Amino acid sequence: MATRPAGVYDVTYQQDIAVVRTLPQWISLFIFLCFLAVFPILFPNRYLLNLVNTILIFIISAYGLNILTGYAGQISVGHAAFMGVGAYACATFMTSLRLSFWISLPLSGITAGLVGILFGFPSLRLKGFYLAMTTIAAQFIITSFFLHFYKPEVLGGVKFLSGVTLKPIQLGTITFNTQENLYYLIMPCTVIMTFFARNLVRSRLGRAFVAIRDNDLAAEIMGISLFHYKLKAFFIGCFFAGISGAIYIAFMRIIRPDQYTLMDSIWILGILIIGGLGSHLGPIFGVIFVKLLDEVALLFAPALGKMLPAALSSRIGASMGLVIFGFIVVLFLILEPRGIAHRWEILKGRFRHWPFTYG
């Protein structure tokens, strides 16, 4: 387990499961939150804020999958489709039912959670790999549904447009259509959802999930009802995905059916694995690492292309981006398959018991 700071020991149960233990930790948490709050003022670069907003949205989604796959052990390769469900639910509530965004946000999370329960039923009979495959089936079925069977007129769109543009969100007099405004919309949501996820796994529900992950037959014998807890895991995981999807369309201001592909689902799982499956900070590390890597690959591609003659520039430049991305992920998996969070723990431990090598 992780090493504690010296002189810190637990006497009560609350201390044992506490997230923030010492006063310095509280102070650094407070400073960090202040930094988040003034981030757009310190760095008003539009491109950077766009990137940070995207990262924040995917952190919410990754936390959902972390609860579902990392803690409850139900491998789900259909997470992007549930984000799509949340997105479409939010858009439908806002346009057809004319609810405000603030009401349709939690409602769309709940809708995505319910759809997640529907596709989570096979988890009661299937395990591991075959469950992952039913979630792939869910991914394709849901995407096909939105691509072909969901009439854009319901969303106020036109028949032939595959995407529907939505009006920016309003809160009183503030319109959320600049990157700074959107940052102040997204950041509190991410903080709240992270707080929610972190506390969920400390509770009885979280312990039940971990028991199911480790050995579900033994858990059933101990009295944890697999039926209830597995479906709850799907609900919560897809709730997070739904919220993330709804915020995403508020950010993009367009909803398109072909943006939630299998590759996106697989990459969210990949983000989790790189960050550390089933760990507390894993989703954050994973999302930041992968999104930054993506951006660097995309930046690198034209720079490389400029150095080459015309016919090869897009060919080699653009594909170099793919190659670098794949190569770094491959290297990562070979060297640290347990994720960045594992290395982070080891690093923290090193600092704590320095100058000893272990303690």
Next chain:
Amino acid sequence: MTYFLHFLLSGLYIGTIYSIIALGMVIIYKSTKVFNFAQGHLLMVGVLLTATIGSKFGVIGGLVIGFLGTAFLGFLLERLTLRPLIGQPLIAALLMTIAIGYLLEGGAIMAWGEGLYKYIELFPAKAVLLGKFPVRQEILWAFIVVIVSFSLFGLFYRKTLLGKAMRATAEDHQVSQSLGIRVARIFSISWVVSGMMAFIASVFLGNLSGGHYLNYALGLKAIPAVLVGGLDSIVGAIIGGLIVGVIESLVTGYLTAELGEVIPFIVLLLVLLVKPHGLFGLVRIERV
């Protein structure tokens, strides 16, 4: 009535392609317990290799080099990227195959560019007439190739010593290791054989749509075929592939194409709900 036969026939054709891809995935899964998401990418490399080399060195040269190249690529992938992951959680190996897919895609674009390559002319354009019903030559060849390759592989798997070693590895790695079978070598061999299967499928794919870096999408479409039949069953690979191909073709023909795209996955869900390990998969008894 003729339309039904036409749809059935193209369904069987696409089904045979699915079953060859499925066989490749099943071989790898049986030996290494890793699901190969990059099977479609192996196909893509096979098509592009054969198309480019075939246009310079003739049909036979293209086929031979494509065959050897794809088999060698399978060997290389296993040796470099999957060998270090032995013993790590399976989900890492899964992600590794996906990352390999990305690498192969980027590498294919780098080597061959984004354009379309004309595939070598293997089958004559005229259709053979059975009675009054035109049957394209590729379909007959596809059936023959599938039957021959499956029977050859089945014979290899059952009768030869190496095949028995592969079956033992598929059962239990540790037991086979302790009996003296070099498990790592069996892994390499199964990837090489899977590469060969990918090449066979790529011949028909190239004939259909030419050499192109987007050919890897077919690997993803074959996933329902693999799972319906059962991930560790070779018979299941054929039957699953044919069922999925025929259902997809019939639904596309008689209903809409959109439903046809999604029906393999609906069938997959239904089959998995009824038989959780696929139609012919091995049912494993779990012990606490």
Next chain:
Amino acid sequence: MAKKIGIIKEVGEKINGGLKKRRERRKYMKRNFLVALCLSVVFILILSSSAIYAQSTPKAKEKEKFGIAFLGDLTGPLGFWNAPRLVGIQDAAEYLNKHHGGIANREIFLEWADTKSKIDIATSGYERLKAKKFPVWHTCGTGEQQMLKPRYEEDRSQVIFTCSTSPGVIYPPGYVFGTAAYYPDEWGLFFDWLVETWDFKKMGRGPKVAILTYSSGYGKACITDELFAYAKKKGIEIVDTIFVPFVVVDAATPLLKAKKAGADWCFGQWIYQSVPPFLIENQKLDLGLKFAVNTFGVDDVMITMAKEASIGLTGITNWTLPWENTTGMKIIRETLEKKFRRPEDRGASYILGWMNTWQTKMVVEQTLKRVGKWEKVTPAELRKTAETWKKVDINGLGIMEYGLNQRGVTESKIVQVQKVKVGDKEELRWVALTDMRKVPRLVPPEWEKPLPY
């Protein structure tokens, strides 16, 4: 018995010893590599943050050069269309720099960003390129353009020549200009021609067409209510709408479906990669269906790929055909020969790259002449100049026509692949069947109002 135990012990030690050594070696190797990985992660973070900052500050010395931005899908499903276009733009920029000194004596250079057909990558690419303040952009990809259009019209920071003339991209008329007729208009013209050449007496009924197209934004751009109403007005029956994937695996089933519905013609928004399988399948199964493509399907690569099966393929275009001897086409042919490009790379998108670059040169030089100074050449001025173009010939590559509420051309001609005698050889090529005719205007009226400057 003792001997067996001895042998087993020996084997056990050998295996154990080897494993232990390997484990230790691996541990040290792992530690070193992990340090290297941590350092590389830190390095990537530093590199990325510096790159992000580098994007935001426009470099002063770039003022002497003229930059064009290209935003399109280079490694995703539309990569095979956009990559030759990028090569075309680069070749054209090189030619202009060498022979004309660039655009108004400023050397042209190109910046591009890959979108992979995904809107989040497209958005970040847009933000990145926007910071460089290029006045003219070339883009492609209906889906991303439809998504970015509100941002283009809000930011008003560039004039865009795009290759998709879909609804929601070039209409409502704003800063985005197309290079062909609005897609539904093109098909309206095709319907006109079809009805004219249809032998009603012999067939005893009107023509029946099936729509066979992609399910993406680009593919669905021709399925508008106005087009259906127009077809009904002309007496054409649209029997079926069939969606096909980008990479065609099963060409027989959609064709058979169309045939079953009774279609004579199949049309759709295809590009060169998907059509040859259908043509070849049509020939093999002897179905007798006829195919029609839009401007971006009028491509020599169709003929190269499908050969004899492509006879009868009909298209609608306002561009010059690739074999014609206008100045622009001759320059393109010379460049292709000089650079040894494959026949498969000499398609319509390559010509489009050249065309867009010539358009950029013309619009910038005309605006400069009008306003006098480079500082006054703003996107709004460029837009005003482009709107004055009435039947402007882009160096012999095509005729463009814009207006206050016009972002696509109003005239096109019908072309078809036929076998013609060239000299003493028989060759397959695109032949014009009609002159340039006015296309019917099928834009919904509420979309014709121009957006503010």
